[in-house]
Amino acid sequence: MPLVNVIRGERIADAPLNVRTPIIRVPLWMALAWWLLRGLGVLLVVAARFWWITGPALVFGGLYLEYGWLGPVALVLAVTAICASWFAGHRASFLRFAWYPVLGRVRLWQYRRAWHPAMATARLAVSFDGHTVLPILRKVRCSSGVDVVTVRMVTGQIPEDFAKVAERLAHTFGVRAVKAAPGPRPDLVLLSLMRGDPLAKVVRPLPVPAMPDFTALSVGRQEDGDAYELRLFGTQILIVGATGAGKGSVIWSAVRSLAGGVGSGLVELWGLDPKGGMELGIGAPMFTKFACKDFAVMAGLIEQAAAEAQRRAGNLRGRTRQHIPTPEEPLIVLIIDELANLTAYLTDRQLKDRIKAALGILLTQGRAVGVHVVAAIQDPRKEVLPFRDLFPTRIGLRLSEEAQVDMVLGEGMRDRGALCDRIPQSLPGVGYVVLDGDPTPMRVRFSYLTDDEIRDMAQTYGRLRVIDGDVIDGEAA
Numbered sequence: 001m002p003l004v005n006v007i008r009g010e011r012i013a014d015a016p017l018n019v020r021t022p023i024i025r026v027p028l029w030m031a032l033a034w035w036l037l038r039g040l041g042v043l044l045v046v047a048a049r050f051w052w053i054t055g056p057a058l059v060f061g062g063l064y065l066e067y068g069w070l071g072p073v074a075l076v077l078a079v080t081a082i083c084a085s086w087f088a089g090h091r092a093s094f095l096r097f098a099w100y101p102v103l104g105r106v107r108l109w110q111y112r113r114a115w116h117p118a119m120a121t122a123r124l125a126v127s128f129d130g131h132t133v134l135p136i137l138r139k140v141r142c143s144s145g146v147d148v149v150t151v152r153m154v155t156g157q158i159p160e161d162f163a164k165v166a167e168r169l170a171h172t173f174g175v176r177a178v179k180a181a182p183g184p185r186p187d188l189v190l191l192s193l194m195r196g197d198p199l200a201k202v203v204r205p206l207p208v209p210a211m212p213d214f215t216a217l218s219v220g221r222q223e224d225g226d227a228y229e230l231r232l233f234g235t236q237i238l239i240v241g242a243t244g245a246g247k248g249s250v251i252w253s254a255v256r257s258l259a260g261g262v263g264s265g266l267v268e269l270w271g272l273d274p275k276g277g278m279e280l281g282i283g284a285p286m287f288t289k290f291a292c293k294d295f296a297v298m299a300g301l302i303e304q305a306a307a308e309a310q311r312r313a314g315n316l317r318g319r320t321r322q323h324i325p326t327p328e329e330p331l332i333v334l335i336i337d338e339l340a341n342l343t344a345y346l347t348d349r350q351l352k353d354r355i356k357a358a359l360g361i362l363l364t365q366g367r368a369v370g371v372h373v374v375a376a377i378q379d380p381r382k383e384v385l386p387f388r389d390l391f392p393t394r395i396g397l398r399l400s401e402e403a404q405v406d407m408v409l410g411e412g413m414r415d416r417g418a419l420c421d422r423i424p425q426s427l428p429g430v431g432y433v434v435l436d437g438d439p440t441p442m443r444v445r446f447s448y449l450t451d452d453e454i455r456d457m458a459q460t461y462g463r464l465r466v467i468d469g470d471v472i473d474g475e476a477a
């Protein structure tokens with residue numbers, strides 16, 4: 001016999017009343033009937049839950065009983081004929097209302113099969129109270145090349161947890177890339193599983209609208225295959241990319257989308273090409289003012305733009321918060337190719353300081369008063385570009401190092417799917433666009449204009465007035 005007894009557990013205090021549940025004797029037929037009813041209930045629930053299997057099975061069964069094999073075969077042929085003519089007649093609605101919903105069901109089933117191991121190996125399965133708790137796979141919405149999977153996170157998880165293991169998930173599910181974004185509710189995360197690549201093909205130059213929409217300039221195609229529209233109103237745009245990444249195509253796509261306004265005088269493009277006119281020179285007639293040789297002239301142009309921004313800000317103060325362009329006071333877009341030549345590599349210290357001061361004013365005051373900057377640069381380091389944070393819209397094309405991605409696009413953007421360092425050299429013009437305040441980077445391919453197309457556009461819409469300080473057509477600088 002033990003000397004001391006130790007018993008773990010909570011002691012139940014004595015209660016004034018002790019109730020014993022009564023034992024009721026049930027006849028066997030009643031118990032059997034109850035189990036049968038319960039079984040039928042479960043069967044009905046399962047049949048209703050998997051209606052997309054049970055429904056067609058019932059219809060096929062009914063037809064077979066009524067007409068033999070002819071019934072189901074006739075139905076399959078009729079459905080195929082209807083789908084084929086719908087597809088031929090209106091492809092978009094067929095895909096949206098018939099094909100993608102069915103595909104979504106199939107993919108949901110596929111992803112469910114791989115879900116447990118995928119969550120476990122990505123460390124998204126949580127161990128709690130001796131159980132394994134998995135995020136819940138809610139639904140799959142398919143579109144061209146992308147499956148958007150809605151996932152209910154386990155308590156305590158955040159979308160960032162999924163973003164951090166996006167690459168692992170992509171390999172597990174056998175897709176090109178995975179992007180995680182916050183869902184419509186705080187407990188949901190949306191995983192975009194990229195299958196094909198709608199951006200693999202070069203995007204041809206887009207039509208030029210007679211009146212540009214400054215809130216939505218069509219400049220290329222986005223990952224889901226739709227047109228990508230870039231906002232210019234209220235922002236400044238920075239383009240960063242390694243050599244040959246396609247910075248020129250971003251600039252010319254933007255110029256093309258504004259060309260209608262250039263022709264009508266609603267938009268003035270001012271061009272600075274410190275690399276001697278290599279990039280912008282070919283379309284020089286598009287620019288109202290253009291400089292490519294003399295750095296003092298370039299500094300002067302930036303100062304003019306800054307002075308114009310300050311003048312407009314003074315006029316508009318207290319009246320409106322957004323300048324509306326008119327032919328008398330047009331939208332000015334200062335386009336700078338290789339900004340580092342002006343902010344970092346310039347040896348004339350005085351000139352460099354003048355440029356930095358004017359750019360600072362322009363970037364902070366210009367965006368609300370219709371004086372915008374679209375600048376391209378190769379090296380995103382702060383020493384090279386001190387004003388990085390003053391560009392609310394940033395475009396990261398192919399970059400040479402992983403660390404540069406967050407440097408260009410902002411903290412955590414690489415984890416959220418902006419894999420600029422993984423863009424292959426074979427995809428020039430592909431990049432990620434990040435808008436201030438928007439947590440999701442958008443993968444885009446900008447349209448590509450050949451030299452001849454740029455020349456044609458410049459001939460149709462061009463209105464060059466001042467080139468390197470010299471006045472053409474009698475207009476003043």
Ligand SMILES: Nc1ncnc2c1ncn2[C@@H]1O[C@H](COP(=O)(O)OP(=O)(O)OP(=O)(O)O)[C@@H](O)[C@H]1O
Nearest residue numbers: 202242243244245246247248249428429446447448
């Ligand atoms: N959007 C695009 N679509 C298809 N091909 C493109 C695109 N943009 C650029 N290219 C191809 O890549 C080449 C390099 O492009 P581009 O000169 O614009 O790069 P960049 O980033 O301006 O380079 P650099 O810094 O050396 O001037 C182009 O000659 C063209 O063949």
